[in-house]
Amino acid sequence: MSGNTPKEETPRTVISASWSRSLAAGIHPGVQAAPLVYDVADIGDARSAHPLSEMLPLLSHTVLQIADEAAHIMVITDADGHILWRDGHRDVLRHGDMIGLADGFAWSEEAVGTNGIGTALATGRPTSVYSAEHLIEVLHHWSCVGAPIIDPDTGDVLGCIDISGTTETLPPATVALVGAAARLAESHLTLRMREADERIRARHQSRLRASGLLVTPSGRVIGGERIAMPGSGAERIALAGGEQRLMLPANGDRLVLPDGRSARVESLGDAYLIMPFGVSDAPRLSLTLLGTDHPYAELDGVRVPLSLRHAEIVALLALYGRGLTAEQLSFLLYGDEGNPVTIRAEIHRLRAQLSRAVAAKPYRLVGEVEADLLSVRRALAKGDMRVVARLYQGPLLPRSEAPAVRRERDELDARVRAELLAKGSIDDLWLYAQTASGQDDFEVLERIVADTGSNDHRNVVARIRLSADV
Template identity: 55%
Template sequence: MSYAHLDAYSRLLRGAHEAAATGLASPQSPRRLIKASWRRSLDAGIDPEGKSAPLAMDLSHMRDLRQAHPLRPLLPMLAQTLSGLADESGHVMIVTDCDGRVLWRDGNHTTMGRADQIGLADGHRWSEHSVGTNGIGTALATGRPVHVYSEEHLMRVLHVWSCSAAPIIDPDSGRVIGCVDVSGTARSLHPATVALVAATAKLAETQLALRMHERDERLRRRYESLRGRPGVLLSATGRVISGDPAGDLGIRVHLGERAVHMPGRRMILRDGTTALLEPFSDGFLLRPSATAAPPVLTLSFLGERSPSATFGDRDRPLSLRHAEILTLLALHPHGLTAEQLSCHLYGDDGNPVTIRAEIHRLRAQLGEAIAAKPYRLTCPVEADFLTLGRLLSAGEPGPLARAYPGPLLPRSESQEIRRERDELEAQVRACLLRRGAPEDLWAYAQTSGGRDDYEVLERLAALPSTDPRSAAARSRLLS
């Protein structure tokens, strides 16, 4: 692109950026990827006048974080591919974790000095939710390579910069584990740099795949030494390595985050059979279970999302009425009659016949999970609102803030559910105000109840002026 074209594009971006930052309509817009990123960033409360990325970790822990990160063995290869180019051309190479926190940095020393001024340095977070549109954050948000030019950044202080970044996906887990980025002054970084960065990310993924296959082969040899003991061999991330020749389990078995701490855990497989999950070397073995464990009913009823249930291995969207019935049954484990359910849902005007019809439809979805006389849940239940109650008892604000996306069934008019909803909201708010860290209060401020909470916003507004959350809180207080 010629300098004349760059100048014209910069003028277009400046007008569109000013309109986006002030909430006005603009006849001209940036490209679709950038427009969508601006919207996500503004919705997250990013202040276009922010000055720096936030420091997101204790730098004294940086060495341990680097040592534990799966990209650490590949750093020499990444540096050989990109840091030489970065140093020669006046750019800086960045490698982050999956949250956009800078773990490694190399390149031109003068540019790194300028990068320090905006927090493009070790331990600072560059996710979209922290600094708005930028190469690292937008690549992580979209899951694909991105070049962000000058005024395409949402924060005005970044308009002198351009960056090319690409996410790195771990072939073992299938998840994004980090991002590689080259950043420099706006016109010195050619948009074609993104192709080199993307190729480097793919090279890293190839190296990760080779290492994964080497681990699989070592694990397979240990498994074969068992000589006839039944079981399916899984990697530490649940990939099926051996013992399932028909492919009944698919490519991967979902283990859950706590599988490593739950030896002997029973699991229901895709074909409905039950197996025991046992640690084996660096992975797991699935063994046939002599006794079938009942499937777990998992309820997700907190926040603005539509209520849903998981029973066995199937996810089911629920109507509000069915979600209300399941909430009441979960809150009353000994059961409720049709008359009691009707009263809880409809008040004195309720009709038990209506409840029986709803229960009949609900049992068509959940089968034997619901028994009658009285109506009750007959299987293990894991509900986000019950988990929240346990976290409140523990009084730990961090896990509590992460577990609370919003109120219980916010559209429900049931008097008992409204009472439970209000009690949970009040207890969460009190715990976070009493003991919550800024990130806990910010998480609560994203919920419907916390969005305009004056006391919470005052706490956030008192953060340092360089923290984007402070500016966002002040803006809400003034609106």
């Protein structure tokens, strides 16, 4: 503080750098307490709105008991260093009240100078500050260790977890403990982010074309193609944990991709669809026909309920990709008693619903067509039982009596059952047991009982179903 350089022991580099930042911010060593930023009436709203509120039980369970037993306190702040929660040893909490180490007070470097919270937020890594390493003198009887918590979605700092005590030093393991608690919170946030990503993908998969990208509001690419990363434009994209991230435009609906292509940006509410210009504007049709009495299509992301007859027609057109004439469709649906005139009338009504996704001469589905029926058939051909079990929700159009649909329904159900019994895992069989086809299947249930422990809920359910069939 005198401006002289010590001849023997010098401050640690992290402390020297923090003192320089703090002095440049105008912090005086005579500051007596941290400033208050939240009134009692306001801090509840700040807590409930903060992403770390859901992590509080986890962090408390990880850190609080150890902090309390060692006569320390645990402090959790937001990204600005404002204390939102604290708990721990009663005497230390009382001492903390005297210096503003309490709910609603600011502990950034700009507020109180060098300290475990503010310096950890400034450096972006776990940081310890002991005794006289604090810039302001009132903190020379304190030691603290803080670690920032990073938002896995945006990469921004969410806040800081800190252990503080009225001692000259803290146990060496404290830095590792606080850092581990921060990483644990980040891993739980990552898990929740992945679950949210899956829901977004499931909701918008039908909108995603082969050359498109599904992007979160934070710019993470969670669906679609990988983007080439030439040297130019690399500033627009980053790879973190194998993820690609785009810098979305603040205004406008256009974006230049890192590979140089221009793309259209379309808001989907909870995500963005990025479509390079020049990509075919063919219709995108998705069909849900398995295990439901209420089949439906999604045309360019818009859900279209299907009557049973229309569902039968699109199911056959999906199976016969090259198309069918009115006579062929009539025979497949009605047998020898069919009338092509009736089929033409139904196709006319169907085309009014699905517009350009149904073509004529011959009748066929056009554009990008996906159907749960086709996906299961492809998975069976590949021997991918995990996908089969996940996608097979039950028999094809259970209420249909059309000859060709009944034949496909029976064949598909038999193939799925046989392949799962021969090659499927116990998880695969359990998923199949939730369908109308498998819920009372004696052999499937016996396999589940044989391959699971008595404490496994699947074992219990399978035994109940078996006893009900006896």
